[in-house]
Amino acid sequence: xxxxxxxxxxxxxxxxxxxxxxxxxxxxxxxxxxxxxxxxxxxxxxxxxxxxxxxxxxxxxxxxxxxxxxxxxxxxxxxxxxxxxxxxxxxxxxxxxxxxxxxxxxxxxx
Amino acid sequence: xxxxxxxxxxxxxxxxxxxxxxxxxxxxxxxxxxxxxxxxxxxxxxxxxxxxxxxxxxxxxxxxxxxxxxxxxxxxxxxxxxxxxxxxxxxxxxxxxxxxxxxxxxxxxxxxxxxxxxxxxxxxxxxxxxxxxxxxxxxxxxxxxxxxxxxxxxxxxxxxxxxxxxxxxxxxxxxxxxxxxxxxxxxxxxxxxxxxxxxxxxxxxxxxxxxxxxxxxxxxxxxxxxxxxxxxxxxxxxxxxxxxxxxxxxxxxxxxxxxxxxxxxxxxxxxxxxxxxxxxxxxxxxxxxxxxxxxxxxxxxxxxxxxxxxxxxxxxxxxxxxxxxxxxxxxxxxxxxxxxxxxxxxxxxxxxxxxxxxxxxxxxxxxxxxxxxxxxxxxxxxxxxxxxxxxxxxxxxxxxxxxxxxxxxxxxxxxxxxxxxxxxxxxxxxxxxxxxxxxxxxxxxxxxxxxxxxxxxxxxxxxxxxxxxxxxxxxxxxxxxxxxxxxxxxxxxxxxxxxxxxxxxxxxxxxxxxxxxxxxxxxxxxxxxxxxxxxxxxxxxxxxxxxxxxxxxxxxxxxxxxxxxxxxxxxxxxxx
Numbered sequence: 285x286x287x288x289x290x291x292x293x294x295x296x297x298x299x300x301x302x303x304x305x306x307x308x309x310x311x312x313x314x315x316x317x318x319x320x321x322x323x324x325x326x327x328x329x330x331x332x333x334x335x336x337x338x339x340x341x342x343x344x345x346x347x348x349x350x351x352x353x354x355x356x357x358x359x360x361x362x363x364x365x366x367x368x369x370x371x372x373x374x375x376x377x378x379x380x381x382x383x384x385x386x387x388x389x390x391x392x393x394x
Numbered sequence: 395x396x397x398x399x400x401x402x403x404x405x406x407x408x409x410x411x412x413x414x415x416x417x418x419x420x421x422x423x424x425x426x427x428x429x430x431x432x433x434x435x436x437x438x439x440x441x442x443x444x445x446x447x448x449x450x451x452x453x454x455x456x457x458x459x460x461x462x463x464x465x466x467x468x469x470x471x472x473x474x475x476x477x478x479x480x481x482x483x484x485x486x487x488x489x490x491x492x493x494x495x496x497x498x499x500x501x502x503x504x505x506x507x508x509x510x511x512x513x514x515x516x517x518x519x520x521x522x523x524x525x526x527x528x529x530x531x532x533x534x535x536x537x538x539x540x541x542x543x544x545x546x547x548x549x550x551x552x553x554x555x556x557x558x559x560x561x562x563x564x565x566x567x568x569x570x571x572x573x574x575x576x577x578x579x580x581x582x583x584x585x586x587x588x589x590x591x592x593x594x595x596x597x598x599x600x601x602x603x604x605x606x607x608x609x610x611x612x613x614x615x616x617x618x619x620x621x622x623x624x625x626x627x628x629x630x631x632x633x634x635x636x637x638x639x640x641x642x643x644x645x646x647x648x649x650x651x652x653x654x655x656x657x658x659x660x661x662x663x664x665x666x667x668x669x670x671x672x673x674x675x676x677x678x679x680x681x682x683x684x685x686x687x688x689x690x691x692x693x694x695x696x697x698x699x700x701x702x703x704x705x706x707x708x709x710x711x712x713x714x715x716x717x718x719x720x721x722x723x724x725x726x727x728x729x730x731x732x733x734x735x736x737x738x739x740x741x742x743x744x745x746x747x748x749x750x751x752x753x754x755x756x757x758x759x760x761x762x763x764x765x766x767x768x769x770x771x772x773x774x775x776x777x778x779x780x781x782x783x784x785x786x787x788x789x790x791x792x793x794x795x796x797x798x799x800x801x802x803x804x805x806x807x808x809x810x811x812x813x814x815x816x817x818x819x820x821x822x823x824x825x826x827x828x829x830x831x832x833x834x835x836x837x838x839x840x841x842x843x844x845x846x847x848x849x850x851x852x853x854x855x856x857x858x859x860x861x862x863x864x865x866x867x868x869x870x871x872x873x874x875x876x877x878x879x880x881x882x883x884x885x886x887x888x889x890x891x892x893x894x895x896x897x898x899x900x901x902x903x904x905x906x907x908x909x910x911x912x913x914x915x916x917x918x919x920x921x922x923x924x925x926x927x928x929x930x931x932x933x934x935x936x937x938x939x940x941x942x943x944x945x946x947x948x949x950x951x952x953x954x955x956x957x958x959x960x961x962x963x964x965x966x967x968x969x970x
Contacts, residue, residue, distance in 0.1 A: 294401035295401050295402070295415060297571050297572070297574075297575045298575050298578045298579075299571055299574045299575055299578060299908065299911075299912065300571075302578070302902075302908055303908060315401045315402045316402075317402050317404040318404065318406070318842050318846065319846065320406065320407070320408070320499075320845070320846070320849070321404040321405060321406045321407070321842065322404060322405050322406075322407065322446050322503065322506055322507065322510070323402050323403065323404040324402055324403045324404065324439065324442065324443075325575050325576055325578075325579055325586070325588050326402075326575075326579070326586075327401065327402045329401065347568075353418075354418060354421070
């Protein structure tokens, strides 16, 4: 059993996976499509530990667009229970550091 | 995460289902269904998956569907057989049909993905007189994207509007990333169908531009022509239905040879004359028929096969398909399993309806059902005629449906499994009859589950299927990889060197640098020249272009490539 809280985010592109794969506390697993179907090119689910929370925050921040975006992540607790969180990526006039702080607060509550 | 939820978009060739992950359906439900706006970020992905759907509803697509139905019927009959000989006979029939279905799907997958990727990244309606079903659908769905009220948009401006929306959609960071991901796919057809298929279609376009520029300068026309060329192909149907080889390796060889000839045919025959003939067929100006109807009237569809092949086996192939449909949808099949029969007819009738997405919402009962967002704000009021079920849990499922026939959206409302109502975009209540019968089929994931369940039954009844498919596939795999490599690298100066560089990780093997690959993706997107990306954090196009010469030098040194030409600062490489 994992001893610490982890976070997962699905739908990570291969490009992002290759950029982030060497970061500490980050793991990737290929997202499958049902057998026999025509899926889109490969995507990954990223799992990060608390130590790599900044990586997750920076990744989510990069996903901001001109419109308000929401991305769902899952918080997995050491006892196996989990909780979904919708992270709101708001395109306000926030500076990158403020925006990162806002995302981190939504992920981890501080 | 929830096992039922999907995080990668897909289309199912047999269930004809489509699951889109880029759509934030919970927030877009009403805008989508009222056809007010279509989310920009999901438009290219939708073009991709809709192209798959379009190919499935074709002579080849229906033939594969009915062959798999017949295999299922044979599997069931083998389970009910009274003697070992009889059981063996049905199992062999099942194996032969499954081998043909699965080998054909595997061999065609690079073409299918190539067309879908081309629709996603390149195709743009131009000056052609005709437009295919995918971009017709997109034009309707995106009609409200740039105007406050889509009714203000005159019909003759629909395509202008779509072109502008597509340029916007393809100039976003997310889209450049999707293109970069495509360029990162392995070139080997045995490892991935995407890049080899995409480059094959792209090369066909360049070839066609050189030989029939008047028609093919419209890239959407290329998509339409290729869809008809590969999928409305009655010779494929003839091959699948007539040449019933017992040995899977011979079946595989025959199919591979056929595909090879078809690919060569395209380059050999593409011309302004053939393109004009194709336009005439689509516009019904040609004398030959382009409607298929089975004698039991249960299957009908239109097609537009290409000029070159029109004189060969079309009539015989159509008769063979009629016989197949009669055999599958017969009273005998209904007697064998009424459940399976209902699944088949459900899969058949629901092919026209695309489920854009579904989401659950809380609701308040009343004369009008008040559906609310999760934060309690009202979303929509629906005049449901059906009663809520007695054990209702206070939640409804809204399903956004798009009908490819009349190009309209509808909203279905369910409480659990019970369908409460179906509403058109202007709020009118629709006749429930057609929808109630097939209400489980409104969930595309359930349709896919049906198909997988039935396939599992086939495997249990006839355990030799997988082995037979593998035997056929292994016999042709190496040649298949070589064939796709040569079509994908048609314009490469040194194809062997290029294939070695790109076999495992696509263009990363050429650029050897991720940021350069990202820039290559941006430089090869037509939309990227028009839209300036000013959102904070994105790279401006001028920044992207600063390394163009460096990228080109790398491509030439590592893979021996030359750009084909430059136009308005977009680099049209001969390969991407």
